[in-house]
Amino acid sequence: MKRYINIFKTLLEIANNKMWIIIQMAISSGLNNISSLLPPIATAGIIAMITDNNFNGIWYYVILYVIFYIFYFESLHWNYYTYTVLADYYHLEVQKKLFDHVANNDEIYDKVSKGKIIETCSDDVRYLVDVVDCFIKSLMSVVKLLVILLIFMYYNFLVATIVLILDLLYLYLMNNNSKNVSKYYEGTRKYEDKIIDILNQMLTNLKQVKTLNLMPKLNLNLDKTRIKWKEQYKGKRDNMTFRYCLIPYIVYIGKIFLYILLSYFVITKKITLDKLVLLISYFEMTITCTDSMLDNLLNLSNYGVRVNRIKTILDYTPQKDLDFGDVTNDYINGVVEFKNVYYDIGNRNILNKVSFKIYPNEINTIVGHSGSGKSTIINLLYRAKRIKSGEILIDNESIYNYSKKVYSSNVSGVFQIPFVFEMSIRENLALVDSNIKNQIEACKRVGIHDFIESLPKGYNTVIKEDQKQITDGVKQLIVIARALLSKAEILLLDEITSNIDPEFTVKIGEVLLDLKTDHTILMVTHKPEMMEIADRIIVLDKGKVIAKGLNKYVYEKCSLYRELKNRTFASISRIE
Ligand code: ATP
Ligand code: MG
Numbered sequence: 001m002k003r004y005i006n007i008f009k010t011l012l013e014i015a016n017n018k019m020w021i022i023i024q025m026a027i028s029s030g031l032n033n034i035s036s037l038l039p040p041i042a043t044a045g046i047i048a049m050i051t052d053n054n055f056n057g058i059w060y061y062v063i064l065y066v067i068f069y070i071f072y073f074e075s076l077h078w079n080y081y082t083y084t085v086l087a088d089y090y091h092l093e094v095q096k097k098l099f100d101h102v103a104n105n106d107e108i109y110d111k112v113s114k115g116k117i118i119e120t121c122s123d124d125v126r127y128l129v130d131v132v133d134c135f136i137k138s139l140m141s142v143v144k145l146l147v148i149l150l151i152f153m154y155y156n157f158l159v160a161t162i163v164l165i166l167d168l169l170y171l172y173l174m175n176n177n178s179k180n181v182s183k184y185y186e187g188t189r190k191y192e193d194k195i196i197d198i199l200n201q202m203l204t205n206l207k208q209v210k211t212l213n214l215m216p217k218l219n220l221n222l223d224k225t226r227i228k229w230k231e232q233y234k235g236k237r238d239n240m241t242f243r244y245c246l247i248p249y250i251v252y253i254g255k256i257f258l259y260i261l262l263s264y265f266v267i268t269k270k271i272t273l274d275k276l277v278l279l280i281s282y283f284e285m286t287i288t289c290t291d292s293m294l295d296n297l298l299n300l301s302n303y304g305v306r307v308n309r310i311k312t313i314l315d316y317t318p319q320k321d322l323d324f325g326d327v328t329n330d331y332i333n334g335v336v337e338f339k340n341v342y343y344d345i346g347n348r349n350i351l352n353k354v355s356f357k358i359y360p361n362e363i364n365t366i367v368g369h370s371g372s373g374k375s376t377i378i379n380l381l382y383r384a385k386r387i388k389s390g391e392i393l394i395d396n397e398s399i400y401n402y403s404k405k406v407y408s409s410n411v412s413g414v415f416q417i418p419f420v421f422e423m424s425i426r427e428n429l430a431l432v433d434s435n436i437k438n439q440i441e442a443c444k445r446v447g448i449h450d451f452i453e454s455l456p457k458g459y460n461t462v463i464k465e466d467q468k469q470i471t472d473g474v475k476q477l478i479v480i481a482r483a484l485l486s487k488a489e490i491l492l493l494d495e496i497t498s499n500i501d502p503e504f505t506v507k508i509g510e511v512l513l514d515l516k517t518d519h520t521i522l523m524v525t526h527k528p529e530m531m532e533i534a535d536r537i538i539v540l541d542k543g544k545v546i547a548k549g550l551n552k553y554v555y556e557k558c559s560l561y562r563e564l565k566n567r568t569f570a571s572i573s574r575i576e
Contacts, residue, residue: 473504
């Protein structure tokens with residue numbers, strides 16, 4: 001019982017402002033249950049009138065019968081209405097609430113996988129309204145059963161006792177069975193999640209999966225999980241078979257015994273024919289009512305798994321130490337400075353006393369071995385994490401002091417994988433600026449306007465995953481155009497050419513040479529062509545800056561830079 005109440009409590013927490021509609025649902029369900037108890041009274045009345053030869057009385061009970069049914073269907077109507085209103089809320093609002101929560105606490109991925117979150121957002125929320133419905137229906141079934149028992153007691157105590165014993169036995173067996181079924185249900189959900197997760201990751205990285213021929217190994221992995229899922233599913237089905245094919249026998253044997261007893265009472269004139277009809281109707285009702293209650297309770301504990309999954313996500317609040325300041329000065333020149341910056345992840349030092357200062361109108365490039373901390377520098381400038389000590393300044397003001405709005409409109413960037421949505425080019429650009437003139441201007445500046453215009457649908461072309469015309473290079477240029485639309489002074493570019501064709505690398509290089517005339521550019525790259533266009537170089541080694549300055553100067557002074565530049569050249573020529 002406690003289990004069911006806990007599920008309902010959680011549900012109320014999730015639906016904090018929908019109490020009134022839940023109350024309406026309970027009232028309508030209660031009325032509906034009570035009204036279902038009334039027709040047998042009218043039926044028994046009709047039989048009593050027939051046996052009495054009172055034909056006027058029959059009409060009275062027929063009208064009563066119709067009224068009882070109108071009452072029954074109208075309360076059901078009301079109940080359906082409350083269900084629809086509540087479903088609207090749960091499907092849409094809770095999904096939004098969940099997504100917002102996840103988006104604001106992205107560290108949640110350490111605890112809950114993305115696949116599971118998507119499943120919960122799309123699937124679990126759809127069942128929330130059913131949980132409320134099941135809970136209310138189960139509760140009302142209990143009330144209805146008690147009322148029926150009282151009716152039996154009123155007519156015959158022995159019959160009431162037999163009905164009670166039969167019902168309790170049935171309830172006991174079914175409830176035990178429900179526990180097993182929901183245990184196995186939880187198991188199937190767990191492995192379903194795992195499978196969805198792997199499928200999701202496979203689809204996201206399909207290109208790499210195919211190129212590296214990872215499919216067979218991943219399929220093996222999936223198969224193992226599928227076998228575990230099968231075991232759980234079989235456990236569930238076995239219990240369901242027991243539930244629906246074996247337990248009912250007990251009730252049917254009891255039922256036959258009760259009917260023989262009632263018939264005996266009629267023969268010995270202890271009860272009249274109309275009472276026989278009434279009691280049989282009510283006994284049938286106790287069975288259907290117990291059945292529906294048990295089904296609802298079973299659903300409730302199954303859906304409870306869904307409710308708890310939603311709660312796990314909503315309850316997750318990582319310790320975020322980042323807060324944004326209130327400096328709203330929007331006139332930023334774009335001078336970026338790292339002053340003795342230390343940054344740790346856990347106990348591991350990632351950046352060690354990093355200092356450098358960069359200015360507008362220059363391309364500044366960070367180079368270094370993989371894992372040396374290049375992306376970390378870029379990510380810190382997105383204010384994703386706070387540093388351990390030191391200062392990061394923009395125009396001599398700590399980056400943490402700027403308001404969110406000012407900061408995001410002055411610092412923008414592009415990542416390694418072109419980040420576009422499956423929307424039209426125009427819609428992608430409009431995520432930052434919906435002014436068509438500005439969009440065209442930005443696309444002209446990165447040199448893709450004419451290309452876009454040459455497409456049959458121009459700016460309305462939808463960017464799809466495997467679209468041949470819009471290659472990753474084009475996508476990356478669209479992303480750069482979008483970054484330009486933000487009017488940011490500072491552009492952060494992390495390996496933006498590493499995934500695209502050489503011709504686009506050259507093109508992007510040309511674009512950057514133009515963009516530096518009115519931006520501060522901080523770029524991370526492994527590509528020699530991109531190192532070539534840099535004005536200044538920062539060389540990172542194991543989290544430390546080991547050289548910085550004008551490109552030519554660093555090339556002469558720093559062997560690591562020479563090594564990186566030449567090695568990358570060498571590896572490219574090897575591939576070619
Ligand atoms: P690459 O050239 O491969 O992109 P990078 O120079 O950009 O490398 P970073 O991504 O900045 O390197 O990583 C610096 C170090 O921080 C690496 O040793 C990496 O393992 C570690 N690191 C980065 N992110 C995390 C994380 N979320 N948890 C633990 N360690 C991390
Ligand atoms: Mg990196």
